[in-house]
Amino acid sequence: MNESPSTPSGASPLSGNPFVVESPEKLAPEQTVALFVKDYTRLETVRQRRHTFVWGSRGSGKSMMLRFLEPQCQAIAEGSHDAVFRQRDPFLAVYCPCKEGHFNKSELELLDSETAAILSEHLLNISIAYNVITCLHQQFPTDYFELAECSKLVAAAARLFDPASIAGSARDAKEAADPKDGPLTWLEHVLSAENRKVSNFLRERCLKGGRASYKGATSGYHDFLLPFLKLIGGLGRLANASVYILVDDADRLTKLQQSIVNNWIANRDQATLCVKVSAQPESYKTFLTPRGGLIEQPHDYSEVDVEELYTTRKTDYSKKIALISRRRLDLSDVPTKDIETFLPASESEERLFEQVKEETAKEWETHKRQDKSDYVYRYAKARLFQKLKARKIDKSYAGFQNIVDLSSGIVREFLEPCYLMFDTLVAQGKEPSEIAEIPVELQNRVISKYSKDLLIDRIEDIKKDLPTPASSLPDKLRTLVESLGLVFYNLLHDPESRQPRLFSFSITGPVTGELAEVLDLGVRYRFFLSPTSQGGKSGGGQDPLYILNRRLCPAYKLDPSGFEGRLTISPKLLRIACEDPKRFVRLRLKEDSDSGQLTLFEDDHDSAEAIP
Amino acid sequence: MRMSIDEFRASGGLPSIVEGQPDDLLLVAYSFEPRSSAIVRCLSESYEANLGIIYHNEEILNLDEAAPPDSSYDELRYGIADKCRVVLPAQGSLFRPGIQLESFKKLFSRRGFDRESVRTITLDATSFNRETLLILLGLIEFAFPRARIRVFYVSPVTYGDWLSAGFTQVRNVVGLAGLQVPGRKTLLMVLYGYEHQRALKAIEEYEPAKVLLGFGGTPTEIEFLKRNLEELDKVQKKLVLSQQDVADFEFPADSISHCTQRLEEIIKPYLDSFNIVVAPMSTKLSTIATYLVARKHPQIQVAYCVPGEYNIQSYSEGAKTVFTEELTLS
Numbered sequence: 001m002n003e004s005p006s007t008p009s010g011a012s013p014l015s016g017n018p019f020v021v022e023s024p025e026k027l028a029p030e031q032t033v034a035l036f037v038k039d040y041t042r043l044e045t046v047r048q049r050r051h052t053f054v055w056g057s058r059g060s061g062k063s064m065m066l067r068f069l070e071p072q073c074q075a076i077a078e079g080s081h082d083a084v085f086r087q088r089d090p091f092l093a094v095y096c097p098c099k100e101g102h103f104n105k106s107e108l109e110l111l112d113s114e115t116a117a118i119l120s121e122h123l124l125n126i127s128i129a130y131n132v133i134t135c136l137h138q139q140f141p142t143d144y145f146e147l148a149e150c151s152k153l154v155a156a157a158a159r160l161f162d163p164a165s166i167a168g169s170a171r172d173a174k175e176a177a178d179p180k181d182g183p184l185t186w187l188e189h190v191l192s193a194e195n196r197k198v199s200n201f202l203r204e205r206c207l208k209g210g211r212a213s214y215k216g217a218t219s220g221y222h223d224f225l226l227p228f229l230k231l232i233g234g235l236g237r238l239a240n241a242s243v244y245i246l247v248d249d250a251d252r253l254t255k256l257q258q259s260i261v262n263n264w265i266a267n268r269d270q271a272t273l274c275v276k277v278s279a280q281p282e283s284y285k286t287f288l289t290p291r292g293g294l295i296e297q298p299h300d301y302s303e304v305d306v307e308e309l310y311t312t313r314k315t316d317y318s319k320k321i322a323l324i325s326r327r328r329l330d331l332s333d334v335p336t337k338d339i340e341t342f343l344p345a346s347e348s349e350e351r352l353f354e355q356v357k358e359e360t361a362k363e364w365e366t367h368k369r370q371d372k373s374d375y376v377y378r379y380a381k382a383r384l385f386q387k388l389k390a391r392k393i394d395k396s397y398a399g400f401q402n403i404v405d406l407s408s409g410i411v412r413e414f415l416e417p418c419y420l421m422f423d424t425l426v427a428q429g430k431e432p433s434e435i436a437e438i439p440v441e442l443q444n445r446v447i448s449k450y451s452k453d454l455l456i457d458r459i460e461d462i463k464k465d466l467p468t469p470a471s472s473l474p475d476k477l478r479t480l481v482e483s484l485g486l487v488f489y490n491l492l493h494d495p496e497s498r499q500p501r502l503f504s505f506s507i508t509g510p511v512t513g514e515l516a517e518v519l520d521l522g523v524r525y526r527f528f529l530s531p532t533s534q535g536g537k538s539g540g541g542q543d544p545l546y547i548l549n550r551r552l553c554p555a556y557k558l559d560p561s562g563f564e565g566r567l568t569i570s571p572k573l574l575r576i577a578c579e580d581p582k583r584f585v586r587l588r589l590k591e592d593s594d595s596g597q598l599t600l601f602e603d604d605h606d607s608a609e610a611i612p
Numbered sequence: 613m614r615m616s617i618d619e620f621r622a623s624g625g626l627p628s629i630v631e632g633q634p635d636d637l638l639l640v641a642y643s644f645e646p647r648s649s650a651i652v653r654c655l656s657e658s659y660e661a662n663l664g665i666i667y668h669n670e671e672i673l674n675l676d677e678a679a680p681p682d683s684s685y686d687e688l689r690y691g692i693a694d695k696c697r698v699v700l701p702a703q704g705s706l707f708r709p710g711i712q713l714e715s716f717k718k719l720f721s722r723r724g725f726d727r728e729s730v731r732t733i734t735l736d737a738t739s740f741n742r743e744t745l746l747i748l749l750g751l752i753e754f755a756f757p758r759a760r761i762r763v764f765y766v767s768p769v770t771y772g773d774w775l776s777a778g779f780t781q782v783r784n785v786v787g788l789a790g791l792q793v794p795g796r797k798t799l800l801m802v803l804y805g806y807e808h809q810r811a812l813k814a815i816e817e818y819e820p821a822k823v824l825l826g827f828g829g830t831p832t833e834i835e836f837l838k839r840n841l842e843e844l845d846k847v848q849k850k851l852v853l854s855q856q857d858v859a860d861f862e863f864p865a866d867s868i869s870h871c872t873q874r875l876e877e878i879i880k881p882y883l884d885s886f887n888i889v890v891a892p893m894s895t896k897l898s899t900i901a902t903y904l905v906a907r908k909h910p911q912i913q914v915a916y917c918v919p920g921e922y923n924i925q926s927y928s929e930g931a932k933t934v935f936t937e938e939l940t941l942s
Contacts, residue, residue: 023819023821025797025819025821026797026821026857096794099792099798099818099819099887100782100817100818100819101783101784101789101790101792101818101889101913101915102792102794102887104783105784105789106709106783106784106785106786106789107784107786107787107789109710110709110710110713110786127794130793130794130795131794131795134794134795192793195791195792195793196791199789199790199791199910200910202789203750203787203788203789204754206713206786206787207713207717207750207751207753207754207786207787208754209717
């Protein structure tokens with residue numbers, strides 16, 4: 001076999017490219033602790049004894065945060081296991097990933113709903129129990145728990161099942177491990193045997209039909225999961241810790257399985273069991289329990305949106321990325337440890353910007369419309385874009401802050417272009433120890449391609465992913481993005497524009513049918529960040545706000561740092577935006593011009609020129 | 613055994629498994645490809661079967677009376693009708709595997725069709741979609757464990773520029789969910805053909821810690837090797853950013869037994885340390901080999917990537933070579 005170069009388990013992942021994106025699953029605890037940056041993550045909320053949902057896209061750092069809570073990482077961070085359990089409200093966090101195909105098995109979809117519910121719950125329970133036992137077994141020193149105490153625990157845990165239904169599994173387990181010498185290993189084998197029974201039954205039931213009979217145990221929340229976790233928390237050295245079940249990627253559970261997790265949350269037994277669910281918000285399909293109860297925030301659970309930091313406190317996100325980068329550069333052979341030095345911005349553009357700021361301050365003197373610093377902040381960047389356009393110079397997106405802005409709140413989207421830049425230099429024959437910075441020209445080249453890839457590749461991906469491949473939705477979405485890119489471009493490059501740095505939009509009325517589908521598709525594939533109801537001056541209140549993915553900025557020559565205001569669009573104009581960008585731009589800018597908000601809209605010639 | 617279709621026909625074509633006795637079951641599938649009827653056209657003068665089943669997917673063919681007649685399907689139907697005492701349709705779906713599952717279960721529970729009486733099955737695997745083929749093997753294993761199964765596969769002269777597009781979901785094949793040990797990392801083995809997007813999607817969805825990329829080093833036709841290698845290159849280039857631990861290997865795509873042996877050899881070192889998922893996307897022969905390996909090691913999950921659409925107009929052209937092998941599943 002031809003092996004590609006890979007990271008050996010346990011070795012530093014950063015001996016090569018410091019921006020490598022490794023799955024947290026592959027990182028050793030030491031690496032997780034070394035790479036994880038606690039600041040600006042809302043980790044403290046997740047650590048609390050409350051059920052919690054952690055929302056975020058893939059690559060936003062959810063799994064890394066959960067893995068950091070595991071006992072081995074906590075022991076490294078706090079100095080020892082004992083120090084961890086001496087803290088107030090101690091917890092034992094057990095990582096339970098929901099990987100594709102583990103729980104959402106095709107066979108469950110073919111069973112009657114009652115059988116599927118019983119088996120799903122049992123499957124979840126025994127998998128969690130297995131993960132808990134493995135955690136005690138593998139994440140603590142061998143003699144950390146007394147053998148007698150473990151034997152007692154295991155015996156009590158086995159009694160939670162119906163003795164007759166567990167007998168076969170217990171017998172099988174005895175052949176593999178002695179319950180007296182290795183009680184935890186024995187229980188692992190019992191749970192594995194139960195897992196096998198579920199698996200065999202699912203196969204037989206689907207292929208043989210009603211003739212298949214289930215020979216294993218079943219388990220529920222009150223008769224197994226809760227008492228089992230009480231036994232675990234009761235282990236002397238855990239000091240009555242609450243067991244935190246870290247259900248990672250819960251969007252991979254079936255709707256029925258998600259309702260079972262919701263049921264655990266609805267029970268509010270946080271002193272024994274806290275559920276920390278991580279998922280992509282659009283894929284968590286229900287907040288109902290199997291009996292139809294609704295779990296609600298804040299009564300039943302807390303929420304942490306790992307991307308919220310980006311949309312609400314932009315400077316904190318930037319600081320977070322700086323800390324992550326610093327940590328990575330420290331662990332690497334790269335001589336530069338300061339990320340701003342490592343990713344320099346274009347010097348000539350910075351000089352020009354300083355000059356533009358002075359000119360903008362002078363401009364303020366002529367009308368003194370608002371606070372001087374506000375005025376300069378609002379208009380200087382736009383004047384820079386206008387000046388660059390006049391001089392026919394391409395905008396540079398090089399520099400740490402630009403790349404942070406372009407990443408739109410996803411840590412991975414900052415790391416990936418940096419990885420590609422570094423990789424290019426290595427491919428040119430440079431050793432990591434010789435790379436003191438990424439040249440501006442290379443940064444721009446990679447960023448530009450990374451931006452265009454989003455437009456081209458992702459639209460193609462959508463076309464392939466849709467159940468109806470001939471659907472016009474992807475093309476409508478592409479046209480909508482072009483329309484928005486174009487209108488924002490015009491606003492930014494118009495010297496008379498009062499809102500040059502718009503980057504968000506809201507719809508001033510109900511959107512239904514195909515238009516709603518286009519918007520949903522845009523959110524699902526991250527052309528727009530999830531809509532938030534932040535209210536607005538026009539449209540009469542709580543219109544959802546959509547923020548364009550800033551990774552698109554280089555493709556449309558836009559300012560990635562723009563955060564202010566919103567472009568309001570009527571449903572009628574939205575339809576035009578999905579069909580004809582030039583017409584949309586003309587009409588939308590005319591609307592503002594007529595209402596006096598803007599004084600100019602570009603004619604067809606300029607609009608056409610604006611298309612990058 | 614491999615033979616050109618012309619030689620195969622010239623040698624007298626396809627006889628029943630036991631000379632002088634009808635096969636108990638003949639299974640064929642309808643598709644939009646010309647090769648889907650090649651085996652039926654090669655049935656020998658003396659060939660007979662007690663029951664002939666023609667499978668089709670509801671998204672490809674509508675058998676409602678109101679639908680326009682399909683001449684290719686009729687050719688298949690009439691070709692079999694001459695040789696089988698009873699001919700029955702089996703309907704399935706590309707998107708809802710429960711349909712074919714129920715359809716076959718019903719057909720296999722016919723009076724007189726039991727585990728003892730069905731001993732000879734001829735299966736033309738050419739045009740079954742992979743998921744249905746794998747489900748069918750599972751059903752046969754349960755229903756007729758003592759049967760000798762003779763598998764046929766016909767390779768085309770050429771494939772179209774694209775075979776399928778789109779991706780609706782990835783799921784485990786019914787009956788091949790495997791056994792996952794919580795906490796273990798995932799190893800994904802992809803036997804890919806010409807559909808690198810589907811391979812990439814499987815990798816994206818499973819997020820494996822290790823990927824084994826298998827390409828058909830001995831394809832059914834030597835002309836297909838260049839394209840296999842090009843597809844490998846496309847997948848590898850796309851995996852640069854995802855940082856998976858990737859290794860590639862060759863497998864014989866033209867033989868069930870050799871492929872089974874090779875897959876086992878590759879997978880063996882990982883059986884006790886990873887949760888293993890295999891996604892067969894190459895020939896039907898290698899798909900059957902995947903079934904055999906997964907049954908031998910029931911912890912293996914077999915995955916199927918559901919495409920959005922098939923290149924119905926020009927998926928493949930012609931029928932070139934016939935491959936045949938015999939199996940027992942018990």
